[in-house]
Amino acid sequence: xxxxxxxPEALRLQEGESSSLNCSYTVSGLRGLFWYRQxxxxxxxxxxxxxxxxxxxxxxxxxxxxxxKESFLHITAPKPEDSATYLCAVRGNxxxxxxxxxxxxxxxxx
Amino acid sequence: SQTxxxxxxxxxxxxxxxxxxECTVEGTxxxxxxxxxxxxxxxxxLLFYSVGIGQISSEVPQNLSASRPQDRxxxxxxxxxxxxxxxxxxxxxxxxxxxxxxxNVLTFGAGSRLTVL
Numbered sequence: 001x002x003x004x005x006x007x008p009e010a011l012r013l014q015e016g017e018s019s020s021l022n023c024s025y026t027v028s029g030l031r032g033l034f035w036y037r038q039x040x041x042x043x044x045x046x047x048x049x050x051x052x053x054x055x056x057x058x059x060x061x062x063x064x065x066x067x068x069k070e071s072f073l074h075i076t077a078p079k080p081e082d083s084a085t086y087l088c089a090v091r092g093n094x095x096x097x098x099x100x101x102x103x104x105x106x107x108x109x110x
Numbered sequence: 111s112q113t114x115x116x117x118x119x120x121x122x123x124x125x126x127x128x129x130x131x132e133c134t135v136e137g138t139x140x141x142x143x144x145x146x147x148x149x150x151x152x153x154x155x156l157l158f159y160s161v162g163i164g165q166i167s168s169e170v171p172q173n174l175s176a177s178r179p180q181d182r183x184x185x186x187x188x189x190x191x192x193x194x195x196x197x198x199x200x201x202x203x204x205x206x207x208x209x210x211x212x213x214n215v216l217t218f219g220a221g222s223r224l225t226v227l
Contacts, residue, residue, distance in 0.1 A: 031214075032214060034215065034216075036218075041198075041221070041223070042220055042221065043116075043200050043202075043218030043219050043220050043221045044154075044200070044216075044218050045218075046215050046216070046217065049215060087154070089154075091214060097156055097159070097169075098156070098214075098216060100153055100154040101153065102153040103153065
């Protein structure tokens with residue numbers, strides 16, 4: 001069964017304090033790993049898709065990387081506006097549905 | 111450009127009352143449509159998805175049902191709400207099939223917060 005586990009559940013950082021969020025997955029034939037950002041009371045907003053081990057993608061202070069078993073979302077010198085819940089999801093070759101993790105709630109204090 | 115609309119944004123309903131949440135997509139044709147529920151402010155649980163008009167797949171047995179009367183319209187319904195139906199409901203759409211890399215990004219609506227009292 002496809003499964004996604006994110007850690008930590010919550011992360012509190014000071015502004016400028018870099019860190020990483022982890023997404024561990026088991027899937028039958030990875031067809032894409034997705035990162036989303038969700039602000040309170042709003043729908044998730046797409047950030048990145050990664051397809052194969054070794055792939056990396058960047059957007060402003062965020063960088064996503066992928067191995068055969070996990071993905072990391074690195075946040076460099078975060079700002080308070082980066083505070084949100086970050087969701088990871090995978091799509092395998094069983095029906096094509098996205099399986100989401102529980103998310104990491106990031107709080108960046110000034 | 112494509113947009114997704116979901117309403118109502120907030121709903122407070124008594125136990126046993128009916129429910130209707132509506133979602134429409136603009137700027138695309140024949141989208142895949144999805145209903146998710148997010149409980150406890152975190153994980154997303156897929157409830158229903160549809161690859162075409164009148165085609166509904168249910169992921170979890172429950173008190174809810176879904177319909178797709180038009181190509182870009184997706185409706186989530188219940189005849190009698192339960193307390194456990196409370197949550198944040200999200201509609202989403204995607205293009206393409208599972209065989210098309212890059213065509214399967216889900217775009218979400220703003221969500222509907224349902225409180226059942």
